[in-house]
Amino acid sequence: AQSVTQLDSQVPVFEEAPVELRCNYSSSVSVYLFWYVQYPNQGLQLLLKYLSGSTLVESINGFEAEFNKSQTSFHLRKPSVHISDTAEYFCAAPSGGYQKVTFGTGTKLQVIP
Amino acid sequence: GAGVSQTPSNKVTEKGKYVELRCDPISGHTALYWYRQSLGQGPEFLIYFQGTGAADDSGLPNDRFFAVRPEGSVSTLKIQRTERGDSAVYLCASSSGSASYNEQFFGPGTRLTVL
Numbered sequence: 001a002q003s004v005t006q007l008d009s010q011v012p013v014f015e016e017a018p019v020e021l022r023c024n025y026s027s028s029v030s031v032y033l034f035w036y037v038q039y040p041n042q043g044l045q046l047l048l049k050y051l052s053g054s055t056l057v058e059s060i061n062g063f064e065a066e067f068n069k070s071q072t073s074f075h076l077r078k079p080s081v082h083i084s085d086t087a088e089y090f091c092a093a094p095s096g097g098y099q100k101v102t103f104g105t106g107t108k109l110q111v112i113p
Numbered sequence: 114g115a116g117v118s119q120t121p122s123n124k125v126t127e128k129g130k131y132v133e134l135r136c137d138p139i140s141g142h143t144a145l146y147w148y149r150q151s152l153g154q155g156p157e158f159l160i161y162f163q164g165t166g167a168a169d170d171s172g173l174p175n176d177r178f179f180a181v182r183p184e185g186s187v188s189t190l191k192i193q194r195t196e197r198g199d200s201a202v203y204l205c206a207s208s209s210g211s212a213s214y215n216e217q218f219f220g221p222g223t224r225l226t227v228l
Contacts, residue, residue, distance in 0.1 A: 045219070106155050
Protein backbone atom coordinates (compact mmCIF):
# COMPACT_ATOMS: atom_id res chain seq x y z
CA ALA A 1 0.00 0.00 0.00
CA GLN A 2 1.05 3.55 -0.66
CA SER A 3 2.09 5.67 2.29
CA VAL A 4 3.48 9.16 2.65
CA THR A 5 5.68 10.65 5.34
CA GLN A 6 6.03 14.27 6.31
CA LEU A 7 8.77 14.56 8.88
CA ASP A 8 8.33 18.26 9.70
CA SER A 9 5.21 19.10 11.69
CA GLN A 10 5.95 22.84 11.72
CA VAL A 11 8.19 25.03 9.59
CA PRO A 12 8.66 28.68 10.56
CA VAL A 13 10.19 30.89 7.88
CA PHE A 14 10.63 34.61 7.43
CA GLU A 15 8.70 36.40 4.72
CA GLU A 16 10.48 36.42 1.35
CA ALA A 17 12.76 33.56 2.39
CA PRO A 18 12.76 30.22 0.52
CA VAL A 19 11.07 27.16 1.97
CA GLU A 20 11.07 23.41 1.40
CA LEU A 21 8.45 21.10 2.85
CA ARG A 22 9.52 17.48 2.76
CA CYS A 23 7.50 14.48 1.66
CA ASN A 24 8.65 10.91 1.14
CA TYR A 25 6.51 8.14 -0.24
CA SER A 26 6.71 4.38 -0.33
CA SER A 27 5.59 2.43 -3.31
CA SER A 28 6.93 -0.18 -5.68
CA VAL A 29 4.67 0.80 -8.55
CA SER A 30 3.97 3.92 -10.58
CA VAL A 31 2.74 6.68 -8.36
CA TYR A 32 0.53 9.70 -8.43
CA LEU A 33 1.38 12.30 -5.81
CA PHE A 34 -0.43 15.38 -4.58
CA TRP A 35 0.09 18.37 -2.36
CA TYR A 36 -2.99 19.81 -0.67
CA VAL A 37 -3.15 23.08 1.26
CA GLN A 38 -5.49 24.03 4.09
CA TYR A 39 -5.65 27.74 4.84
CA PRO A 40 -6.93 28.81 8.27
CA ASN A 41 -10.66 28.13 8.60
CA GLN A 42 -10.91 26.80 5.06
CA GLY A 43 -11.24 23.38 3.44
CA LEU A 44 -8.50 21.38 1.79
CA GLN A 45 -7.54 22.51 -1.69
CA LEU A 46 -5.40 20.75 -4.26
CA LEU A 47 -2.17 22.73 -4.73
CA LEU A 48 -0.45 20.61 -7.37
CA LYS A 49 -0.18 17.05 -8.56
CA TYR A 50 2.24 14.72 -10.29
CA LEU A 51 0.69 12.17 -12.62
CA SER A 52 3.31 11.46 -15.25
CA GLY A 53 5.67 13.23 -17.63
CA SER A 54 7.78 16.10 -16.35
CA THR A 55 9.00 15.44 -12.84
CA LEU A 56 8.72 19.13 -11.94
CA VAL A 57 5.20 20.39 -11.37
CA GLU A 58 4.13 23.91 -10.52
CA SER A 59 1.18 25.63 -8.92
CA ILE A 60 -0.32 28.95 -9.90
CA ASN A 61 0.94 30.68 -6.76
CA GLY A 62 4.65 29.96 -7.15
CA PHE A 63 5.03 26.59 -5.43
CA GLU A 64 6.73 23.70 -7.19
CA ALA A 65 7.40 20.07 -6.37
CA GLU A 66 9.76 17.59 -7.93
CA PHE A 67 9.07 13.90 -8.19
CA ASN A 68 12.31 12.07 -7.40
CA LYS A 69 11.99 8.35 -7.92
CA SER A 70 15.47 7.43 -6.72
CA GLN A 71 14.93 9.24 -3.43
CA THR A 72 11.19 8.44 -3.25
CA SER A 73 10.54 12.10 -2.51
CA PHE A 74 8.10 14.77 -3.59
CA HIS A 75 9.32 17.87 -1.76
CA LEU A 76 7.42 21.14 -2.05
CA ARG A 77 9.41 24.34 -2.57
CA LYS A 78 8.89 28.04 -2.98
CA PRO A 79 11.75 30.50 -3.56
CA SER A 80 10.11 33.40 -1.71
CA VAL A 81 7.17 32.97 0.66
CA HIS A 82 4.45 35.48 1.52
CA ILE A 83 2.38 35.95 4.63
CA SER A 84 -0.57 34.57 2.70
CA ASP A 85 1.22 31.21 2.34
CA THR A 86 0.70 30.55 6.04
CA ALA A 87 -1.28 27.30 6.04
CA GLU A 88 -1.02 23.59 6.63
CA TYR A 89 0.29 21.52 3.74
CA PHE A 90 -0.48 17.86 3.20
CA CYS A 91 1.32 15.44 0.92
CA ALA A 92 -0.96 12.71 -0.37
CA ALA A 93 -1.10 9.72 -2.67
CA PRO A 94 -3.88 7.45 -3.89
CA SER A 95 -3.86 3.76 -3.07
CA GLY A 96 -6.01 0.82 -3.93
CA GLY A 97 -6.01 1.62 -7.62
CA TYR A 98 -8.35 4.60 -7.36
CA GLN A 99 -8.87 7.60 -5.17
CA LYS A 100 -8.58 6.13 -1.71
CA VAL A 101 -6.14 8.87 -0.82
CA THR A 102 -3.57 8.46 1.93
CA PHE A 103 -2.48 11.73 3.52
CA GLY A 104 0.65 12.60 5.41
CA THR A 105 0.37 14.11 8.86
CA GLY A 106 0.76 17.64 7.52
CA THR A 107 3.30 20.45 7.85
CA LYS A 108 2.26 23.80 9.26
CA LEU A 109 4.03 26.58 7.42
CA GLN A 110 4.25 29.73 9.52
CA VAL A 111 5.47 32.78 7.63
CA ILE A 112 6.96 35.38 9.97
CA PRO A 113 6.75 39.05 8.94
CA GLY B 114 -20.55 27.38 -8.95
CA ALA B 115 -21.25 25.94 -5.53
CA GLY B 116 -18.61 23.78 -3.94
CA VAL B 117 -19.01 20.88 -1.54
CA SER B 118 -21.07 21.84 1.47
CA GLN B 119 -21.31 20.11 4.82
CA THR B 120 -23.77 20.58 7.63
CA PRO B 121 -23.62 21.23 10.46
CA SER B 122 -20.30 23.03 10.66
CA ASN B 123 -20.06 22.17 14.34
CA LYS B 124 -21.78 19.48 16.35
CA VAL B 125 -21.48 18.96 20.08
CA THR B 126 -23.05 15.84 21.50
CA GLU B 127 -22.92 13.68 24.58
CA LYS B 128 -21.35 10.28 24.80
CA GLY B 129 -23.76 7.58 23.71
CA LYS B 130 -25.86 9.80 21.45
CA TYR B 131 -26.55 9.34 17.75
CA VAL B 132 -25.39 11.91 15.18
CA GLU B 133 -25.84 12.48 11.47
CA LEU B 134 -23.46 14.51 9.34
CA ARG B 135 -24.53 15.66 5.91
CA CYS B 136 -22.53 16.22 2.75
CA ASP B 137 -23.82 17.92 -0.41
CA PRO B 138 -21.33 17.29 -3.24
CA ILE B 139 -20.71 19.33 -6.35
CA SER B 140 -23.56 18.79 -8.78
CA GLY B 141 -22.81 16.02 -11.25
CA HIS B 142 -19.95 14.49 -9.28
CA THR B 143 -20.43 10.76 -9.14
CA ALA B 144 -17.70 9.94 -6.63
CA LEU B 145 -18.01 10.93 -2.97
CA TYR B 146 -15.59 10.34 -0.12
CA TRP B 147 -15.67 10.70 3.65
CA TYR B 148 -12.52 11.31 5.68
CA ARG B 149 -11.87 11.88 9.36
CA GLN B 150 -9.20 14.28 10.57
CA SER B 151 -8.13 14.03 14.19
CA LEU B 152 -6.10 16.73 15.89
CA GLY B 153 -2.55 16.83 14.58
CA GLN B 154 -3.20 14.21 11.92
CA GLY B 155 -3.88 14.17 8.23
CA PRO B 156 -7.29 13.13 6.93
CA GLU B 157 -7.98 9.39 7.12
CA PHE B 158 -10.14 7.65 4.55
CA LEU B 159 -13.45 6.29 5.81
CA ILE B 160 -15.66 5.38 2.85
CA TYR B 161 -16.01 5.92 -0.90
CA PHE B 162 -19.23 6.00 -2.93
CA GLN B 163 -19.51 5.63 -6.67
CA GLY B 164 -23.07 6.64 -7.41
CA THR B 165 -25.41 5.22 -4.79
CA GLY B 166 -23.27 2.31 -3.71
CA ALA B 167 -20.43 2.18 -1.21
CA ALA B 168 -17.55 0.91 -3.33
CA ASP B 169 -15.13 0.79 -0.41
CA ASP B 170 -16.02 1.11 3.28
CA SER B 171 -12.78 -0.36 4.58
CA GLY B 172 -11.91 2.80 6.48
CA LEU B 173 -14.96 2.80 8.74
CA PRO B 174 -13.53 2.13 12.21
CA ASN B 175 -16.36 -0.12 13.47
CA ASP B 176 -20.03 -0.93 13.01
CA ARG B 177 -21.14 2.20 14.86
CA PHE B 178 -20.30 4.11 11.69
CA PHE B 179 -22.52 3.93 8.63
CA ALA B 180 -22.98 6.09 5.56
CA VAL B 181 -25.61 6.29 2.85
CA ARG B 182 -26.08 8.03 -0.46
CA PRO B 183 -29.57 6.93 -1.54
CA GLU B 184 -29.97 9.05 -4.65
CA GLY B 185 -26.36 9.32 -5.71
CA SER B 186 -26.00 12.90 -4.57
CA VAL B 187 -26.28 13.92 -0.91
CA SER B 188 -24.61 11.62 1.58
CA THR B 189 -25.13 11.18 5.30
CA LEU B 190 -22.57 9.79 7.70
CA LYS B 191 -24.24 8.26 10.73
CA ILE B 192 -22.55 7.52 14.02
CA GLN B 193 -24.32 5.50 16.70
CA ARG B 194 -23.47 5.45 20.41
CA THR B 195 -20.86 8.14 20.03
CA GLU B 196 -17.66 7.92 22.03
CA ARG B 197 -15.21 10.62 23.05
CA GLY B 198 -12.70 9.15 20.62
CA ASP B 199 -15.04 9.97 17.74
CA SER B 200 -14.27 13.68 18.25
CA ALA B 201 -12.67 14.93 15.04
CA VAL B 202 -13.32 16.95 11.92
CA TYR B 203 -15.25 14.90 9.38
CA LEU B 204 -14.46 15.86 5.79
CA CYS B 205 -16.40 15.11 2.66
CA ALA B 206 -14.99 15.31 -0.86
CA SER B 207 -16.39 14.72 -4.32
CA SER B 208 -14.90 14.23 -7.76
CA SER B 209 -16.15 13.85 -11.31
CA GLY B 210 -14.61 10.41 -11.64
CA SER B 211 -13.02 7.73 -9.57
CA ALA B 212 -9.67 7.51 -11.33
CA SER B 213 -6.60 8.29 -9.28
CA TYR B 214 -5.92 11.46 -11.22
CA ASN B 215 -9.35 13.03 -10.75
CA GLU B 216 -9.17 15.99 -8.39
CA GLN B 217 -11.10 15.67 -5.17
CA PHE B 218 -12.91 18.81 -4.00
CA PHE B 219 -13.26 19.05 -0.25
CA GLY B 220 -15.93 20.60 1.88
CA PRO B 221 -15.16 22.73 4.95
CA GLY B 222 -15.80 19.83 7.31
CA THR B 223 -17.98 19.18 10.33
CA ARG B 224 -16.26 19.47 13.69
CA LEU B 225 -17.73 16.81 15.97
CA THR B 226 -17.15 17.08 19.70
CA VAL B 227 -18.30 14.25 21.95
CA LEU B 228 -18.46 15.24 25.60
